[in-house]
Amino acid sequence: MTTLLESDEHKSLREAVSAFARSHPRATGPAESRHFWQEAGKLGYIGVSLPEAYGGGGGGVTELSLVLEEMGAAGNPLLMMIVSPAICGTVIARFGTEEQKQTWLPGIADGTRLMAFGITEPDAGSNSHRITTTARRDGATGDWLLTGRKVFISGVDIADATLVVGRTEDARTGKLKPCLFIVPRDTPGFERRQLDMELHATEKQFELTLDDVRLPADALVGDEDAGLLQLFAGLNPERIMTAAFGIGIGRYALARALDYARERTVWKTPIGAHQAIAHPLAQAHIDLELSRLMTQKAAHLYDAGDDMGAGEAANMAKYAAGEACVKAVDQAVHTLGGNGLTREFGLATLITAARVARIAPVSREMILNYVSHQTLGLPKSY
Incomplete structure (x- = not known):
């Protein structure tokens, strides 16, 4: 699933990651997840945003968020992608000493080390x-x-x-x-x-x-006196990657619901023909696509060095994706009815996973506070 905003290189990367992720079974345990992580690292997907001089792909958060989204859409959203390369790798690449970069970045990039x-x-x-x-x-x-x-x-x-x-x-x-x-x-x-x-x-x-x-x-x-500057260098990518995490999960759930709605027949027609089923799924798709556009904007601003603009967009992207993810998963489960709670279809566990995109790393209420204060100029209540 690509957009007009993506370059040919990004489209090729998206297609390659999607093919890779879909060729692996959905990870249900630590061993499977670790194997998937290691294979992704060997192919350069974990370190796509890190500097080439330290074993990375030389890209940015734009490429890394694309990788995580496609992994999630294939049923393998890796939470540590948000943490190890996006937060820790970014902070060390931007502010670490040469020794810290040499020690940590190559291993983070190829998946052999985690932080x-x-x-x-x-x-x-x-x-x-x-x-x-x-x-x-x-x-x-x-x-x-x-x-x-x-x-x-x-x-x-x-x-x-x-x-x-x-x-x-x-x-x-x-x-x-x-x-x-x-x-x-x-x-x-x-x-x-x-x-x-x-x-x-x-x-x-x-x-x-x-x-x-x-x-x-x-x-x-980094610098002992830099304070919040270095901290937010990691927190903005965290928000962007959490948005990608949520979009990927939402896409996976929606795809399962669409397959079911096309095949499940009641009263001589597939249930997807009924607007009570079709319209909520269409709305879920629209919300996920809108979330992706904001996520792409946030990633672009961050990679361009616009930390102020990226902060606002990253918060908005995380908010939008969290809401879209929860709604998509809820509607997917509802579409399948009782089957949506069975292990066979793999949707029930996403109900709690989707909430993570709303709660972490910052709640939607705190994002609304940020937008009302920083963007709209309204006074604080605290």
């Missing part, structure tokens, strides 16, 4: 200014010491390291500012606890505890 991202905290929620994970210098050694908690962190058990958002004290103002640190999985004091989720996904969710985790000075990514 998780730790920002959410139990008491902070959507308010990143309330993050309490702190980093302080050990004056004797120059090492960093991290202390705090994180929650709902994806894939920590399979990741080689986690890019953790902490806060350091500004010597001039005494205020805390966000900074990013690479924490290897087996670092002493870095503990994880798997959360008991009803969400059916191959990637598990974890609570992290950092108890005076000692890191070398070079674990810091």
